Amino acid sequence: MKKQSFHIDGAKVTVYLDGPAWDGKPSATLGAFSCKTMQSGTSVLAQAISFVRDQGLNQIIGPMDGDTWHSYRFVTQTDGSPSFLLEPGNTPDALEVFKKAGFTEISGYFSARVxxxxxxxxxxxxxxxxxxxxxxxxxxxxxxxxxxxxxxxxxxxxxxxxxxxxxxxxxxxxxxxxxxxxxxxxxxxxxxxxxxxxxxxxxxxxxxxxxxxxxxxxxxxxxxxxxxxxxxxxxxxxxxxxxxxxxxxxxxxxxxxxxxxxxxxxxxxxxxxxxxxxxxx
The missing domain is CATH 3.40.630.30 (Gcn5-related N-acetyltransferase (GNAT))
Incomplete structure (x- = not known):
């Protein structure tokens, strides 16, 4: 798995260059993303995007740790109930950093209880x-x-x-x-x-x-x-x-x-x- 990690004080992200296809074309993925502030998150994400572009790829999927067998997805809505075992999680800032960088939702999911x-x-x-x-x-x-x-x-x-x-x-x-x-x-x-x-x-x-x-x-x-x-x-x-x-x-x-x-x-x-x-x- 071809990957490269980037770190800035309070923020980190890993780029996976051999991600899954999106619309039939090769894509990179961004995983293991976290940030303590919007500013640090924005900076480290910009580095990752620039790196992907330099590698000749023009599609990025995230968050995804390389593929769907591993961790992927942001929480986009919640009623505030506690996380369950093996559920993905993120801070609201992380989601906003991706959105401000131009990322848009390409697939939606939910969890329900009964x-x-x-x-x-x-x-x-x-x-x-x-x-x-x-x-x-x-x-x-x-x-x-x-x-x-x-x-x-x-x-x-x-x-x-x-x-x-x-x-x-x-x-x-x-x-x-x-x-x-x-x-x-x-x-x-x-x-x-x-x-x-x-x-x-x-x-x-x-x-x-x-x-x-x-x-x-x-x-x-x-x-x-x-x-x-x-x-x-x-x-x-x-x-x-x-x-x-x-x-x-x-x-x-x-x-x-x-x-x-x-x-x-x-x-x-x-x-x-x-x-x-x-x-x-």
Whole structure:
């Protein structure tokens, strides 16, 4: 990963020169951005933009730590409720610095919450195309190997997708294994036992050792309807485990899951944006 970091007193940013395509063209990304003042943030961002231009690129995406497998997005709206586990965060100044530099929102996302007793009652139509099973908690390397294979297929259709190596994927996710709760992780399997989809849920440990909310963090499927069945299994399990609230985390505004979240009566409490800048000349 080609990158260069810039620092000014009270501000920093990292430029990734091999970011994902935007509108079919190569882009740089700006990640790890922070600033203590608007002035320092503006200065360090100007350095980063100048560097990108000097490298012959004229599109920049941010904030993004190189790709969508890593941290990206700014919080753009919030009701002030506490951050949940693994949620991106930023100061209002950071967002304003990007906007003043000419960045505009190119993709929107949201997080919503809903009482699990409400969603657990909504049973999807039965199917023989796949079966839903919870992870038994064993062989995590084999688990993540399957998840990697399905993720690279399912997410390849997403905007700003960039492939990642299996080794890099494992390096990111294997350290999370001690935090995983098997009863909140589900798989959809076809009759021949091939993987049709997966869902990763986790307790919201940001609340402390005994959280009352569970996060529907990530799911992907290659079979129509698998996502709805996986989500139902998650909500039902969360209710059985005594969680009060489900957090539907970081959903793209145009995703089918956004429609499903709304239909389940989930209330949006945070919005996020990914921003872009096209340079002239």
């Amino acid at each position: 009482p699990v007793v409400k969603t657990a009652l909504t049973t999807p139509t039965a199917t023989t195309d796949f079966t839903i099973e919870a992870w038994n908690g064993t062989h995590p390397e084999a688990l993540f190997d399957q998840v990697f294979n399905l993720s690279t297929q399912a997410f390849a259709r997403n905007a700003f997708f960039k492939p990642i190596t299996r080794d890099d994927f494992m390096a990111m996710y294997m350290p999370m294994v001690p935090m995983l709760k098997p009863e909140l992780i589900f798989f959809a399997r076809q009759p021949d036992q091939t993987l049709a989809g997966f869902l990763f849920g986790t307790p919201n440990y940001a609340e402390g050792p005994k959280p009352t909310s569970a996060i529907l963090k990530t799911y992907a499927s290659l079979s129509k309807g698998a996502g709805q069945h996986l989500a139902h299994a998650f909500h039902k399990a969360a209710a059985a485990e005594g969680y009060e609230t489900a957090i539907h985390a970081l959903i793209h505004d145009d995703n089918l899951s956004a429609i499903r979240s709304a239909s389940e009566g989930a209330d949006i409490f945070r919005r996020y944006g990914l921003f872009g800048l096209k340079l002239n000349g």
